[in-house]
Amino acid sequence: MSYQVLARKWRPRTFHELVGQEHVQRALVNALDQGRLHHAYLFTGTRGVGKTTLARILAKCLNCTAKGVGDEGITSTPCGECDSCRAIDEGRFVDLIEVDAASRTKVEDTRELLDNVQYAPTQGRYKVYLIDEVHMLSTSSFNALLKTLEEPPPHVKFLLATTDPQKLPATVLSRCLQFTLKHMPPERIVDHLARVLEAEAVPFEESALWLLGRAAEGSMRDAMSLTDQAIAFGQGRVEHADVAAMLGTLDQRHVLALVEALAEVDAARLLAEVAALAERAPDFASVLDEVTAVLHRLAIAQMVPEALDNGHGDRDALLALAARFTAEDVQLYYQIGIQGRGDMEHAPDLRSALEMTLLRMLAFRPQGVPRPAKTPLPLRGDPGRQGDPGADTGAAAAAPARGPDAAPEVPAPDPGAASPVAPATARAEPEQPAPVAPESAEPPAAMGPAADEEPPPWVEQAPAPEPEPEPSVAPPVDAPASVPGPAAGSPAGTAEAEPEPQPEQAPAPAMAGPSPAEADPPAARPDEAAGAGAPEGVFGHADWLAGFEALGLGGLTRNLAANCVVEDDDGTRLQLRLDPSLSAMKADIHIERMQQALAEHGVVRRLVVEEGPLPEAVETPRQQAERLAAQRHAEAVAALHRDPHIQKLQQAFGARLIESTVKPAAARH
Structure with missing residues (x-):
């Protein structure tokens, strides 16, 4: 016996042998078991998915005689042994008329075919017309088929198959029960x-x-x-x-090697892998397509790992590789790959186009992240931790729970208040005279405005001015920093205390804790029990919040610092905590800049930034700025609502205040 190819030898002969078309199998089996049969079926799908096979199985179900002559005999499980089943499998069943519409497109062929519809079946129970590639019929052929397709004799079933259902007239589609066969994964x-x-x-x-x-x-x-x-x-x-x-296809292992070189930011290895590929004379455009496809799968692996397909049998390898990229890098590389694919036709040769595209991915990678970060899978977005400048600040109007290290809420600036240079120093009561700062202390302007007047940390600020070298007395808040403090006969509005001779001391660091000479008397520290400051000599989170603006940080470094909280300070090592969702911002260069800025303000520590969940009771500088901005906005809206002129407009014209357009006046320094 001659060899039979696998495609014919293993062609399904029952619904249960059909692979990958469970939705069609279920519908047809239920219809056959319940006797609810349609007179015309249309099977659509790409080549080789089982359209003709499905039609032949349905023809066997309709004509199987295993249950005996005279019975209804229709079954969803044909025996495959009776004369009808064997004849259909061997292609010699008289009542199964298979028509190749691609070769019989003329209307005369269709009319000749339909002339025999009225006659009863010769051998089987039903006369089945199987028309393959039915979309190839001409318009006249479709018109000739319409009436019979709508009302065929009871002993006739039409089974139509096509790879292009869009070309079928709507009148044909409406007369058929359509089943779309799936693409095989x-x-x-x-x-x-x-x-x-x-x-x-x-x-x-x-x-x-x-x-x-x-x-x-x-x-x-x-x-x-x-x-x-x-x-x-x-x-x-x-x-x-x-x-x-x-x-002649590209080995997927070479593509993964290229992507691993991108993960390691290793340009030398990248070019070496391209050179190794060149020895196999590949299609370099296809190589770039494969790299881009892998980047697409990496993005899916990062966002929804369970949705990652295993089309190459490399699912585990891709999940491990996805953790070595940041989500931003994957999106950037994918965009560069797509653009490079379109530019290939303008390149001198395809290999140089591939190399330039891969090198462009590394060249345009953010330089502030010198080494790839470990990305936890799957990525989870946290709106409260993402640091988006356009995030809604309305939620920040309600201040978070206050922890022992959190900065205390302070009222509006008071001219008689103490300087905010030492974060742990409490603000004096209006009735109490404000103590004069020691001659060696820096003026308040060195640390910027009070905590409740500072602008959001995302606005770029100029570095704080250098402190005056000569010792001076702390001036009022509204006075210039270089003006010395007034004598005992100063105006009453300043509420200055009598100046007392102070011993000369070395200049205290602007961000360090208060010295004993700077401490307020017990009567002027009503919030001491609330834990407003850290122990002496320890840099606490309250110091971090109050002195953040004085650091003069900018760009990505400022954004990283503004999302950190102080976790521990042992005098030599200062540990900050960063939310894991913002780990892409963590880089050695930013940590070095933060450490240098702290050292310039007297906090000489080895800075360490660890990733981990932030305490809910502690707010970051960014959250503090949002809360204060929301408070100022609420106060401005309330002031406008109290304004008599606005009230008159509302009463006379039914005016309405659009609160989202209200902008508080900028704080004066």
């Missing part, structure tokens, strides 16, 4: 090929089956044909190297 193809090869006793490598599954492009028939070819090519074996050579 590589996983389903690989599983089926493995079962077939095991039954055929053919040795194989699983990685070779993945190459065949990808090359089949969703067609099970193409996959079986390629497997036949691979068996012949490999002398009875299906091995990865033989299949790759037969298909």
